[in-house]
Amino acid sequence: MVLSLFFSFKSNEVRCEVTLAIFIFGLLVAGSMIMPRANASPTITLNPTSGPPGTTVHIYGSGFTANGQIHTALWNGTSAYNFEADANGNLNTTTQVPDVEAGLYGFTVTDVATQSTTQTQFTVTQSLTSSTPVTTSSTTASPSPTPKVPEFQSSLIVLTLFTAVSIVTILIVRKRK
Numbered sequence: 001m002v003l004s005l006f007f008s009f010k011s012n013e014v015r016c017e018v019t020l021a022i023f024i025f026g027l028l029v030a031g032s033m034i035m036p037r038a039n040a041s042p043t044i045t046l047n048p049t050s051g052p053p054g055t056t057v058h059i060y061g062s063g064f065t066a067n068g069q070i071h072t073a074l075w076n077g078t079s080a081y082n083f084e085a086d087a088n089g090n091l092n093t094t095t096q097v098p099d100v101e102a103g104l105y106g107f108t109v110t111d112v113a114t115q116s117t118t119q120t121q122f123t124v125t126q127s128l129t130s131s132t133p134v135t136t137s138s139t140t141a142s143p144s145p146t147p148k149v150p151e152f153q154s155s156l157i158v159l160t161l162f163t164a165v166s167i168v169t170i171l172i173v174r175k176r177k
Helices: 002-007 012-034 152-176
Strands: 043-047 056-062 069-074 079-084 091-096 103-111 116-124
Touching (some): 012 152, 043 103, 043 116, 056 103
Antiparallel strands (some): 056 091, 069 079, 069 103, 103 116
């Protein structure tokens, strides 16, 4: 139908202008699909937000890059962990309160792809017998080992198909001249 409408134009000049307009529109659409999407700033919440050493803390987050790497600096930076967001850009993991002094401790979470950072705090409610915080080693955890497909792959396919159709359309218009 589109081609029959396209060829109903009497003038080759009009056909070329229509072809150019369609091509430019397609490039704009394809370009908007390829450009990285601006996510809302990531957010995290803790449950609970206070407790003694040994408490299991659930870390919930959203607004991260889908299937993207997330870097965390917990307990005022004494522990660092890397996680992977799920397909919806959410984080759902746990950590335990280490043997640290009572007080307020920071959680910093960074979306590696966008470098967007968010922070929250946890209050340790009981002091330890020792007065120095224990530093834990960095570990890597991942909710599931899912294969990664680059986000731009489907956009690249659309752009390639659009370019091929545009070239064929231009060739048809030139042939009819």
